[in-house]
Amino acid sequence: MAEQFNAYTKEVLKRFTNPKHFGEIKNPDGVGQVGNPVCGDVMKIYLKIDKKTEKIKDIKFQTFGCVSAIASSDALCELAKGKTISEAKKITNKAIVDKLEGLPSIKIHCSVLGANGLKKAIEDYEFKTGKISKKSERYDDEDGSCEGNCAIAG
């Protein structure tokens, strides 16, 4: 329970109040939207990918969500930018939490949302470019990963 009292790290607050990567990319190469109707969070990740090197040239997010969800989105973009697709696929929610110097335990879910958002955007890119023939549905909203904890420690 202790985490509830020191709710957010400076890094979370900095990214939340001053995110560097929010916005929309026109004509993106991949888009991933994840979210959960229960807590009402929606995260949308846009990718621009260099076709030759398979590197993420640009990445932006739009997020309707809590403090942690916005901070996680921004941290995710920072982690993914410049990486190759195969490197980016390995970004875990734990890497996001580490980048944020920690999240309250009840907010870990928000970092999962971030990791899934990127995976889904990459999948969209791979689907559009014919690298895969079918998109998985496991990142969709119904997976119940969000426990709707947004109201807590607000």
Next chain:
Amino acid sequence: MEVNMLFNKQKSIYLDNAATTSVDKEVVEAMIPYFSEKYGNASSQHLIGQEAKRALEESREIIAKSIGAKRDEIIFTGSGTEANNFVLKGLFFANKDNKKNHIITTKIEHDCILNACKWLETQGAKVTYLNVNNEGFIDLNELKKSITPETLIVSVIHGNNEIGTIQDLKEIGKICKERGVHFHTDACQSYTKTDIDVNKQNLDFVTLNAHKIHGPKGVGALFIRKGIKIIPLLHGGGHEFGLRSSTENVPGIVGFAKSVRIAKESNIKHMEKLRDKLIEGILKIPNTQLNGPRDKRLCNNINVCFNNIEGEAIGGFLDSYGISSSTGSACSSHSLEPSHVLKAIGRTHVQINSSVRLSISKFTTDEEIDYVLEILNKIVDKLRKMSPIK
């Protein structure tokens, strides 16, 4: 945005007075002697005990008068929660053998009423949860129709802690009297902010507490109309007319009485003015909606839905500017469910998640409201730009 603001909060603007208030200096001063010098047990016969007893009874008199009750109709409790539990459980168990097992309440009660009702259902009670309209008012016809020969009590929150709706106690009281059922109101939020008169409003029970009115936490009171049989929750040495045993919290009770004595009509006017200014200022921001009524609203309550952005993100941003707000009620922050009150007035999940409550106090200033409005405009603009939902 100025990151510095985050780490050296220049300002601290407390707009969560519906959760709790700061204890007024005058209240603190009134309490202090009862910790250190006048520390007696009000049940002791010696001088120091009797000094405490006198303070206790004077406090009781002040609380009683403030709602038009008699001194011996007021029982001090350890909280508003306790008083609410006491009414429902105490009355239910006192009537166990006469088939009166039906409780009528509303869908917008504080959790302590709702959860006490849910528990009583496991003990054989039947509970009707009245609907409310889109401003949070109950329908008097639905109330009338819900009363049956088994109905024991009608319990309706006076001023709602989330959306500020003030119910018409007089009309509800009239119906209860006609139909011969007990009437209770949870007046924790409305006390000293709007009139409560146990006779004019035909009330049998009233729940009050101190920490919403610049008194100490952990002190409540229950008005119990004379002659009504009720079973105590706490059995023991027979304190509080045998209805609530426990050595009385004299400093807390003295503080409670002081907070009632210093409450003024002019404070209400002050809060109403600032409430209206804040509401009007916020509603100028596009795509915002007021939750709760415009009139018949607690003088300190503002609750707004900022469509397409998360309430908690707004709260987090406000906090970074030193402004304390709340999403839903502080109490429901422990639960995963969206606010039952906003649900009851017909708000959707997304609207509920986009809602923020700001609650002012007599200490809130005009300049603070200007600052909050300025910051809110910035924040909402920024968060809307960040949101994928348009």
